[in-house]
Amino acid sequence: MATHLHFDCFSGISGDMTLGALVDAGLPFTDLVRGLASLRIEGYRLSRKRVERGAITATKVDVRIERGFQAPLTLAQIARILRRSGLPPVVKERSQAVFDVLATAEGKAHGVEPSQVHFHEVGVIDSFVDVVGGVLGLHLLDVQRVTASAINVGSGTLMSAHGALPVPGPAVAALAVGLPIYAKGPERELATPTGIALVRTLATDFGCLPSMQVRRVGYGAGTADPAQWANVLRVFIGDEPASSAAVETIVELQTNIDDLNPQVYETVFERLFAAGAVDATLAPVTMKKGRPGTVLSVLAPRERVEAVLAVLFSDTTALGVRTHEVQRRVLPRRFTSVQVRGREVRIKVADHEPGRSKAAPEYEDCKRIAEQSGNPVKDILEEAMVAFRRTQGRKKRTT
Structure with missing residues (x-):
């Protein structure tokens, strides 16, 4: 273990x-x-x-x-x-x-x-x-x-x-x-x-x-x-527990919104993550009287709930927020890095069973390289994964 x-x-x-x-x-x-x-x-x-x-x-x-x-x-x-x-x-x-x-x-x-x-x-x-x-x-x-x-x-x-x-x-x-x-x-x-x-x-x-x-x-x-x-x-x-996915308790915060300019959500998300949120999503719903609306859901550690609530009340039109504790199973994650076009890209790796893992390049790193080089970001993402698989292949040959 x-x-x-x-x-x-x-x-x-x-x-x-x-x-x-x-x-x-x-x-x-x-x-x-x-x-x-x-x-x-x-x-x-x-x-x-x-x-x-x-x-x-x-x-x-x-x-x-x-x-x-x-x-x-x-x-x-x-x-x-x-x-x-x-x-x-x-x-x-x-x-x-x-x-x-x-x-x-x-x-x-x-x-x-x-x-x-x-x-x-x-x-x-x-x-x-x-x-x-x-x-x-x-x-x-x-x-x-x-x-x-x-x-x-x-x-x-x-x-x-x-x-x-x-x-x-x-x-x-x-x-x-x-x-x-x-x-x-x-x-x-x-x-x-x-x-x-x-x-x-x-x-x-x-x-x-x-x-x-x-x-x-x-x-x-x-x-x-x-x-x-x-x-x-x-x-x-x-x-680590026998299962590779760890169980943790986290707080889910939800609010229904039908009167917020959608352009504002980008800033709302930025401030939620800065306040300590670990995830945030939007889902379309039909509210009372047939009005279209949006459910804003946020996951945050217990100790960051007040900071996240402050953002929801100050940066959205929400008048009330539902909160409840939930458990989630999370694969252990680690970071490694590869070189793409002479620049560093972080790779997030999650091990889900012995000898098997999932990997994904950090989008912001790839986006920055794409902007600097003038290449499509999808190409940078693909190159990062190719570089990562190459390093994994070298590690297997040396073990």
């Missing part, structure tokens, strides 16, 4: 919390230290200890920086260090993906291209250990699937070199686009850019704890210890 890890981010997520939670859940600390040594980076020391956070005993992993790099590093320099390391290929690839996501977010926050983002000479060592350590830890634990809860990002303000900033900060806000987030608990930053980048890159689904047979639970402590608050990241590690 496939090993499944679920991040429970009720107090946010950071790089050191991730390392602590993995070690607490059974990742051998010596294996983590030995694996990170293959990065061939000096100037730091890794330590661990047991601490109390609220009523929870957790593992705190600290990166003790002794000296940093002589100058800030660019994304290209980070990629070179990863390539030259002795890390397993899959760890190199996923670690680079996390740094790419981080650089994109930092670039948006500071108004520069990702390639122009410079990682601070001391902070980059911390980032290397957190990012590569998190990815390596999942690899050492043989985790095949990663999911996560909605992320508590905290609230209030944080201090930066440029003065006070609202929580979440600009980089976390950029990384959180499209993810389910909320604010609860002490007024402070609970989610860091590194933590969000890790979970954004590695998790294939966000929502409530999915069906799994739990084998281990781990708690990773954050540095802060607010009063009356357990500042920890919890991870559940277990086995």
Whole structure:
């Protein structure tokens, strides 16, 4: 059975919390230290200890920086260090993906291209250990699937070199686009850019704890210890259910509409998904007095219902919305990528039984390439699937 890890981010997520939670859940600390040594980076020391956070005993992993790099590093320099390391290929690839996501977010926050983002000479060592350590830890634990809860990002303000900033900060806000987030608990930053980048890159689904047979639970402590608050990241590690389709509980929201300009629905859908909806559909119906109408149906995790309701009431003419919990069976999904005309296209893959899967290119990626190249989007979609099948064929020949 496939090993499944679920991040429970009720107090946010950071790089050191991730390392602590993995070690607490059974990742051998010596294996983590030995694996990170293959990065061939000096100037730091890794330590661990047991601490109390609220009523929870957790593992705190600290990166003790002794000296940093002589100058800030660019994304290209980070990629070179990863390539030259002795890390397993899959760890190199996923670690680079996390740094790419981080650089994109930092670039948006500071108004520069990702390639122009410079990682601070001391902070980059911390980032290397957190990012590569998190990815390596999942690899050492043989985790095949990663999911996560909605992320508590905290609230209030944080201090930066440029003065006070609202929580979440600009980089976390950029990384959180499209993810389910909320604010609860002490007024402070609970989610860091590194933590969000890790979970954004590695998790294939966000929502409530999915069906799994739990084998281990781990708690990773954050540095802060607010009063009356357990500042920890919890991870559940277990086995996928015998059926490949996981059962999850989700909320269905429905409303009947007969007086909304159909042109508005495009914007309504965009805002529903931004609010955390996982699906939205329109169906034509005949309403009272023979009037034609539309049923707008939305699926959303429990923790995003209020945000979705706010969109339905503000952006449509709905005066009432029906809500009820339903169960749905969902195939585990993962993402891989292929190159089409020199550009990256993400492929969503769903495994429905051993050795068999379904795959589909991300439409927005193909649409962007079609617009840039002047080719029909249907051709780009076909080329992406051909490229994906080619990579699958190579994998079968090497196994």
